[in-house]
Amino acid sequence: MEQEELEQNSSEEPSFFQKTWWMLIGGIFIGLLSAGVILLICRPPQGAAIILRPAPTTVPIAVHITGAVAEPGVYNLPVNSRVEDVIKKAGGTTANADINAVNMAAILEDGMQVNIPLKINAIVVYSDRSIPGYEVEEEETEENGEKQTSTSTVSYPININTATQAELETLPGIGPVTAQKIIEYRQENAFQIIEDIQKVSGIGPATFEKLKDFITVGN
CATH class of the missing domain: 1.10.150.320 (Photosystem II 12 kDa extrinsic protein)
Incomplete structure (x- = not known):
């Protein structure tokens, strides 16, 4: 009688393999449940696009300025500099520069060439000392406050x-x-x-x- 009860109790207890199997299934279930909760919390709102922006750069741009400026040449300037900035770098315009023909507010780009034109009929002095003279316009203010333009010749x-x-x-x-x-x-x-x-x-x-x-x- 006692032998039969012992055999019946031993048959009702789960084996080691069964215990391991149920523990494995339980662990997988808990892991999947945890992963689902994390994804639900961390996922971005639906419809929100992820935008990748380029890293800001501080590399200067190189601009070549020519024409009626004091020091023509290539100058390095910050990004988003304007024509006015490169003219200042070049020492300013000469007396015979036609600044009205230039957009001083234009934004410069790397590798750009900017040419400052001469005024129409301007006399350009290079290296000939025999040039008789150069006409220069100067403004003089009278006592009544009005300005009168006079022309003088430089020898x-x-x-x-x-x-x-x-x-x-x-x-x-x-x-x-x-x-x-x-x-x-x-x-x-x-x-x-x-x-x-x-x-x-x-x-x-x-x-x-x-x-x-x-x-x-x-x-």
Whole structure:
């Protein structure tokens, strides 16, 4: 009798294989349930697009400026710079530049070339010292406040110790910014020889070669 009860109880207990199987099924079920909950919580709202944006860049752009500027050449500028910015980099426009023909607000692009045109009928001075003169327009204000335009002729070579801003701007490679620097420099230190003009910021050997035949110090 006792033997029969023992055999009956042992047959009702699950085997080791059955226990392992049920534990495996239970683990898989719990894992799938947990994964479903995580996906439900973390998924983006339906209809919301994921946009990949390029990383911002700080690499400067290179722009080539030519024409009626003090220092034509290639300059590096920040992205989204405008034509006005590269003109400033080049030392400003010359006295005979037609700035009304240029869109100063245009945005520059890498590799772009910007040309600053000359005014119609402008006289361009290069390296011929025999040129008789260069006509310069200057504005004078009368006592009643009205402005009257007068025209004067510049004869070369000009005295860089006494030349006006307008006269200095007629020199090759010299724009408004550099002309003002020349005036500021000579107020503190008079030019003793023409080579002294290279002491002015923005005037190097290349620019000096362009203008040396057109200047004097009056000695």
